[in-house]
Amino acid sequence: MSVLVPLPVAVSLLGAAVSLALHGRVRLQRALGLAVCIVATGTAVALLTIVQREGVVATQAGGWPAPFGITLVVDGFAAIMVTISTLMLLGCLVYAFGQLDAERERLYFHPVYLVLQAGVCLSFLTGDLFNLFVAFEVMLIASYVLLVLGGSQEQVGSGMTYVVINLLASTLFVSGVGLVYAATGSVNMADLVGRLAELPPNLRGGLGLLFLVVFGVKAALFPLFFWLPDSYPAAPTAVAAVFAGLLTKVGVYAVMRTQTLLFPGDGGPSTLILGVAGATMFVGVLGAIAQSDIKRILSFHIISQIGYMIMGLGLYTLAGLAAGIFYIVHHIVVKTALFLVAGLVERAEGTDALGRLGGFARRAPLVGALFMLPALSLAGLPPLSGFVAKLALVREGLALDRVVIVGVGLLVSLFTLFSMTKVWQRVFWGMGPSPEAVPPGARHGQATAPIAGGSRVRPPATMLGATAALVALSLVIAATAGPLYTITERAAADMLDTTDYLRAVLGG
Amino acid sequence: MSSLILDTCTRAAFHTMWVFSLFMLFSGHNAPGGGFVGGLIAGAALVLRYAGHGTDHVRRVLPVAPELLLGTGIVFAAGTGATAWLAGGQFLQSGIAKLHLAVLGEVKLPSVLVFDVGVYLVVVGLVLALLETLGRQDPQ
Numbered sequence: 001m002s003v004l005v006p007l008p009v010a011v012s013l014l015g016a017a018v019s020l021a022l023h024g025r026v027r028l029q030r031a032l033g034l035a036v037c038i039v040a041t042g043t044a045v046a047l048l049t050i051v052q053r054e055g056v057v058a059t060q061a062g063g064w065p066a067p068f069g070i071t072l073v074v075d076g077f078a079a080i081m082v083t084i085s086t087l088m089l090l091g092c093l094v095y096a097f098g099q100l101d102a103e104r105e106r107l108y109f110h111p112v113y114l115v116l117q118a119g120v121c122l123s124f125l126t127g128d129l130f131n132l133f134v135a136f137e138v139m140l141i142a143s144y145v146l147l148v149l150g151g152s153q154e155q156v157g158s159g160m161t162y163v164v165i166n167l168l169a170s171t172l173f174v175s176g177v178g179l180v181y182a183a184t185g186s187v188n189m190a191d192l193v194g195r196l197a198e199l200p201p202n203l204r205g206g207l208g209l210l211f212l213v214v215f216g217v218k219a220a221l222f223p224l225f226f227w228l229p230d231s232y233p234a235a236p237t238a239v240a241a242v243f244a245g246l247l248t249k250v251g252v253y254a255v256m257r258t259q260t261l262l263f264p265g266d267g268g269p270s271t272l273i274l275g276v277a278g279a280t281m282f283v284g285v286l287g288a289i290a291q292s293d294i295k296r297i298l299s300f301h302i303i304s305q306i307g308y309m310i311m312g313l314g315l316y317t318l319a320g321l322a323a324g325i326f327y328i329v330h331h332i333v334v335k336t337a338l339f340l341v342a343g344l345v346e347r348a349e350g351t352d353a354l355g356r357l358g359g360f361a362r363r364a365p366l367v368g369a370l371f372m373l374p375a376l377s378l379a380g381l382p383p384l385s386g387f388v389a390k391l392a393l394v395r396e397g398l399a400l401d402r403v404v405i406v407g408v409g410l411l412v413s414l415f416t417l418f419s420m421t422k423v424w425q426r427v428f429w430g431m432g433p434s435p436e437a438v439p440p441g442a443r444h445g446q447a448t449a450p451i452a453g454g455s456r457v458r459p460p461a462t463m464l465g466a467t468a469a470l471v472a473l474s475l476v477i478a479a480t481a482g483p484l485y486t487i488t489e490r491a492a493a494d495m496l497d498t499t500d501y502l503r504a505v506l507g508g
Numbered sequence: 509m510s511s512l513i514l515d516t517c518t519r520a521a522f523h524t525m526w527v528f529s530l531f532m533l534f535s536g537h538n539a540p541g542g543g544f545v546g547g548l549i550a551g552a553a554l555v556l557r558y559a560g561h562g563t564d565h566v567r568r569v570l571p572v573a574p575e576l577l578l579g580t581g582i583v584f585a586a587g588t589g590a591t592a593w594l595a596g597g598q599f600l601q602s603g604i605a606k607l608h609l610a611v612l613g614e615v616k617l618p619s620v621l622v623f624d625v626g627v628y629l630v631v632v633g634l635v636l637a638l639l640e641t642l643g644r645q646d647p648q
Contacts, residue, residue, distance in 0.1 A: 006589075006599040013586045021579025061589075063598040072599075111579075 002059040004047055005072045005125060008040040008082060012118035020111040029110040030097060036114055037090040040121065044083040051079040052487065056494060056504035058127065066505050067188035071127035073505055076491025077325060081124045081253055084329050087473070088245050088336050089117050091466045095340055096238035098460030099347065104150040104236060112149075116142035116242070123250045127505055129177050129187040132254065136173065136218070140166050143247060146239045147231065155234045162231035169217035176210045183207070190505035192262055193498060208263030212255065212273075219251030221310065222279035225303045229287065232302075233295035233352075237343025240295065244302055245336030249328055252309050256324065259313060260495040269400055273314035278408040281307030285415040294342040294352040294423055298335070301378065301419070304412060305331050308393060311405055315396050321492035323392035326485055330385040330477055334374040337470035341371045344467060345427060348457040354423065358430035364457040366464070368428045370471050375424065377474055379417035385478040392485070510560060518556045525553035533628050537616070543624035547631025554635055563644050566636070574640060577633030584626030588619055 015036035022028045050057060051074055058073040060066055074082070093113065100109060119139025126132050144166075148159040181187055183203060184195035196204055213224070220228045228248070232240050259265075259273070284304030291297045309331070312324015344367050345360060346352040361368030377384035390413060397406040477484060494500055529549035536542030558566045592601040605617045 003593065006593065010586065010590055010593070010599065014583065014590065017579045017582030017586055019579070020582065021576050023573065023575030023579070060598055061600045063601040070600075 002057050004043055004050070005057060005059045005074055006061065007043045008047075008086060008121040009072075009118050009125065011036055011039050011043070012114045012121060016111045016114035016118065019114060020108070023108070023111075024106070026102075026105055026110075033093055033110045033114060034090075037086065037093050037117070040117060041083070041086040041090050044079070044086045044121075047074050048079040048083045048487075050074075051076055052490070056500045058504040065507075066127075067186050067191035070131050071188055071190065071505050072125045073127035073190075073501065074125060075494045075501055075504075076487065077253070077257070077495060078124045080325060080329060080488065080491055081249075082121055084332050085120050085124070085246050085249075086117070088332060088470075089113075089120070089242060091470050092238050092242045092245075092336065092340070094469075095241070095343070095463050095466035096236075098462035098466075099238050099343055100236055101150075107149060108145065109149060112142050112145045116146065120246055120250060124253060127189050129180060129189055129192065131187075133170070133173055133177055136250070136254075137170060139247070139250065140170065143243065147235045147243070149236065149239065152234075158231045158234040161227050165217060165227040169214055172210070172217075173214045176207065176214055179210070180207055188505070189257075189261055190502050193502060196262055204263065208259065208265075211258045211263070215251050215254040215258065216276070217251075218248065219255055219306055219310075220248050220280075220303050221255075221276055221306065222283050222303075225280065225284065228303060229291075229296055229299040232299045233293065237295075237339060237346065241336045241339035241343070244298065244339045245332045248302060248306060249309075249332055252306060252328060255310065256313050256321075256495070260316075260321070261498060261501070265316070267316065269316050269320075269402060270314050273310060274402060274405045277307045277311040277314050278405050279307070280304065280310065281412040282408055285412045285419065288419045289415060289422075292354045294345065294354065294427065295339065297419060297423060298338050298342060301416065302335060304416065305335070305378070307412070308390065308409060311393055311397070311409065314405070315393075315400060315402065317396060317400065318489065318492050318496060319392065319396040319399070321495055322485065322489040323389065323396055325488040325491055326392060326481075327389040329484070329488070330377070330389045330474070333470055333474045333477060334377050334386065337374040337467060337474060338371070338378065340463070340467040340470060341367060341374070344370075344459050344463060347459060347463070354426040357427045359428075360457075361428035364459070366468075367457070367459070370467050371428065372424065373471050374474055375420040376417075377478070379420050380413045381417070383478060385474050385481065388478060388481040388485075514556075514560050518560050521556060522553050525549055525556075529553070529628075533624060534621070536624055537618055537620065543627030544631055546624075547628040547635075550628070550632050551635030554632070554639065558639050558643055563639055566639050570636065572636070574633045574637035577629050577636060581626045581629030581631075581633055584629065585623050586626075588623040588626070592619070 015032055019029050019032050022032065047057070056073065056075040058071060061070040061072060063069070096105070096109070116139060119135055119142055122135035123132060123139060126135055144159065144163055147162060148155045177187060180192065183199055184192060186192055186195055217224045232243050235243060281304050284300050284302070284307065288297050288300035288304060291300060309324050309327050312320045312327060342352055345357065348364065349357055349360070351357065373384065377386040380386040380390040390409065394406050394409060397409070529546040532541035532549060533543055533546035536546070554566055554570065557569050589600040592603065593599040603619045607615045607617060609615055
């Protein structure tokens with residue numbers, strides 16, 4: 001069944017090409033984008049079931065055998081990531097139909113969005129280090145365009161930071177690939193497993209650290225996270241939600257993939273990575289507490305949450321990795337949903353600054369509920385998906401006697417709850433903003449005029465539907481946590497024992 | 509403001525450059541050349557026109573939307589990969605056909621040529637898009 005492997009990437013690229021040729025016909029572009037996203041999602045689900053049944057599947061693009069050609073490979077982890085990513089991209093596309101203003105949508109939103117999807121899928125599917133670089137670039141170049149789409153001053157200003165930091169990281173990345181090739185003579189990841197093991201430990205450790213830094217920038221790990229809270233909130237909400245949910249997680253995926261497959265260390269818990277995880281959690285949540293805009297608060301929480309995923313990697317056991325992967329799945333859904341809710345609030349009120357909001361739950365009770373569920377899930381309250389994910393991490397941390405990181409994780413959960421309560425209290429409770437506090441103009445030129453306090457808010461059906469679907473998905477994750485955990489456990493088993501992966505790629 | 513010298517030279521060079529760009533496109537398989545280089549030469553011919561008379565003139569010379577060229581180009585390029593895959597091969601696998609034509613003798617047609625045509629279209633489309641967006645004079 002390896003024929004399906006390149007499909008999510010190929011269909012997205014072809015779709016982007018046709019969408020570009022359809023420039024100016026927004027309705028056709030919408031239909032095409034929707035069709036492509038649905039096909040990609042369907043393929044991803046098919047790949048996930050195939051991997052569950054048959055194990056790791058690989059294909060060699062161009063028919064050139066590994067390690068010379070470009071290998072595309074799906075194991076459990078990659079299949080999970082592709083599935084959840086294409087689902088989010090589908091949801092956010094539907095949301096964008098209602099949210100994007102006509103000018104932004106006409107300006108190449110649809111082709112670039114599909115290119116982004118191609119880049120994200122290729123990052124997960126590739127089995128070749130240099131090809132991973134190419135996939136990252138495809139994804140990043142699309143994200144540069146989406147971030148500054150429409151070109152407001154705020155967008156271009158924060159886009160600059162984003163572009164510069166990512167170009168720097170990409171330069172380091174390609175240099176790292178060059179060093180690996182110089183040392184081993186290969187860039188195929190499966191081929192590198194054996195070749196890297198023959199290198200002197202110092203050299204191997206150095207290369208591993210270089211890749212940790214490179215992907216640490218992309219994943220916004222401590223201390224390389226500073227670019228994130230400035231750049232994400234500026235983008236249009238549908239785009240910001242995709243970025244918040246997916247892009248840093250592609251970095252996390254790359255960290256986990258390279259650190260388990262290529263630089264496995266000595267097999268035990270890594271104090272370095274656990275330390276980074278703890279610092280990322282703690283600094284991220286402290287940043288969030290200090291903020292007073294919804295999207296900025298949520299952006300800092302992205303950083304904090306990434307700490308938990310990396311904690312799973314740092315524990316480096318079957319249960320630890322499985323919990324980390326489960327955390328990624330939970331986080332992608334919940335965080336995307338929260339950003340979409342923030343967009344609903346911003347659209348109705350013309351701002352997302354806490355000081356200018358209030359009483360929103362009375363005027364839009366459904367939106368209030370849609371915020372509350374993922375917010376509590378983010379903080380890790382039972383019985384929501386965040387609780388399951390955190391419980392798994394904490395249990396494994398305690399089993400390994402890593403008390404400090406567990407303590408930090410629990411403390412950060414408390415702070416997260418505090419921060420979410422703050423948003424809830426200021427935005428959804430209360431009597432609504434006093435008339436003089438209502439801003440005179442819209443912030444991004446995309447919001448409607450402020451509505452008189454007391455009147456009901458009716459967001460477009462596409463926006464509300466997409467948000468509700470994602471929130472429902474997060475509830476499904478919580479409800480089916482058992483079977484889902486089995487899937488992530490199998491993915492983690494494949495990461496720890498790479499024989500299947502190597503056999504699928506190299507044959508024999 | 510037009511210049512007689514530039515106009516005359518462009519008139520002589522323009523079509524020659526297009527023919528040369530096509531030659532480069534087709535010779536690219538085994539010799540220096542290819543879609544990218546060919547596209548750049550064709551683009552340079554368009555830039556000559558632009559230098560003489562501005563964006564509107566370029567649009568009259570090549571009345572195609574840049575988006576259409578870019579999109580078609582990528583469809584060609586990505587389609588090459590997909591065709592082999594649909595025919596049961598690997599994604600991006602290439603093939604070659606040999607034809608015997610009356611005058612030219614044996615002609616090799618590699619599937620990479622289709623890919624190269626796609627690249628050619630993308631490069632020409634990109635130059636056109638640049639001239640339209642960055643090259644447009646401010647109305648005032």
